[in-house]
Amino acid sequence: MGHDTLVTSLKTALGPGPYRSFRATSHALQLGDVSPDVxxxxASRAVRDADLLDAVVRSIPDAGVRSEVERAHRDRVDAGAGASTSEEEARVMGEKGSVAEVLAPGLVCLRRAIDLETQAWLAERAFEVGEGKDGRQGFYNTVPGDAPGDAPVLRLNQGTRGRVILPVSDFPERLGRIVRGCVRCAQTADSCTNVPDMNPTTALVNFYKEGAKFKWHRDSEDPAHARHDTGPPIVSFTVGLSADFSYKNRFEDATHRTVRLNSGDVLLFGGPSRMIVHSVTGVVPRTMPPMLRGRMLHGRLNVTVRDIGRGVIDSSMFPAYRVSYGGVQSEDSY
Ligand SMILES: O=C(O)CCC(=O)C(=O)O
Ligand SMILES: [Fe+2]
Known part of the structure; x- marks a missing residue:
């Protein structure tokens, strides 16, 4: 296949946006910025047609790089990995109207990435694992009633927001498969350099009532990520009411951007965007999808799935989020 025919076939197979990001990843391969494996x-996720993928591999100009890629290809075929994308991973972004918006390098919003049934499932699981089967109080603290003799009352543990912090293994494995599907979609829309692979370890679940906010902060658990542009993405799900998520590069920046996250959207921030300073500036009333009414508490559920590497969470500090690395507490624990 000649070069021009190959380019035309790729553009047609991938569509313009994914084609551009695929071309950027291929350029990074030639510069040595991404490994042949990555x-x-x-390539194998983006280019589904086996003959076209062969043609792309054959077109790699550098013989050394090409043979490395061919080795990765053989390993994958031998391991049967081509068939290993689970149905669940494939379903992410399978909804009508799903679209990936690349907001900045490494910051990707997957619109309508998960369908309503999956949203309801995630909400049910989040309340189930977060709410004290084993004595955990989940999103709530018990506080004394207003007057002497009044029964104790439950209050969200962060005021108008409740938080739980869980190992991802407390959730059914399906969550990990969905997260991996989201990472793949974001990599295809942006690139593997901007959205590196991640290994889900931890889920922070926030439940926001109408009117709740979340202050400006960074999710900078791992000090290594604070110094480099290579951190694995945070994968953040919205279920229920919509919210305005604002972000900027530095705390002192006078201006910021805002993206409205609706039920079923998944926001990823990794690589060069892993350290964005962000905040939830508002939860939007009257945006609950009718199908979720009665299936979750009225409000917004946010599940952020993270890869905290070697980090250790100090659960005695709950509901504060304190993570340490090699015995040193990370700076921006919050
Ligand atoms: O609710 C959100 O969208 C963001 C939550 C967040 O920033 C966090 O849990 O660190
Ligand atoms: Fe955050």
């Missing part, structure tokens, strides 16, 4: 992973 490039091949992206």
């Amino acid at each position: 490039w091949y992973g992206t």
Whole structure:
């Protein structure tokens, strides 16, 4: 296949946006910025037609790089990995109207990434694992009643917002498969360099009542990520009411951008965007999808799935989020 025919076939197979990001990843391969393995992973996910993928591999100009890629290809075929994308991963972004918006390098919003049934499932699981089967109080603290003799009352543990912090293994494995599907979609829309692979370890679940906010902060658990542009993405789900998520590069920046996150949207921030300063500036009334009414508490559920690497969470500090690395507490625990 000649070069021009190959380009035309790729543009047609991938569509303009994914084609551009695929071309950028291929350029990074030639510069040595992404490894042949990572490039091949992206290519094999983006280019579903086996003959076209062969043609792309054959077109790699550098013989050394090409043979590395061919090795990755053989390993994958031998391991049967081509068939290993689970149905669940494939379903992410399978909804009508799903679209990936690249807001900045490494910051990707997958619109309507999960369908309503999956949203209801995630909400049910989040309340179930977060709410004290084993004595945990989940999103709530018990506080004494107003007057002497009044029964104790439950209050959200962060005021108008409740939080739970869980190992991702407390959730059914389906969550990990959905997260991996989201990472793949974001990598295809942006690139594997901007959205590196991640290994889900931890879920922070926030429940916001109408009117709740979340202050400006960074999710900078791992000090290594604070110094480099290579951190694995945070994968953040919205279920229920919509919310305005604002972000900027530095605390002192006078201006910020805002993206409205609706039920079923998944926001990823990794690589060069892993350290964005962000805040939830508002929860939007009257945006609950009718199908979820009665299936979750009225409000917004946010599940952020993270890869905290070697980090250790100090659960005695709950509901504060304190993570340490090698015995040193990370700076921006919040
Ligand atoms: O609710 C959100 O969308 C963001 C939550 C967040 O920033 C966090 O849990 O660190
Ligand atoms: Fe955050």
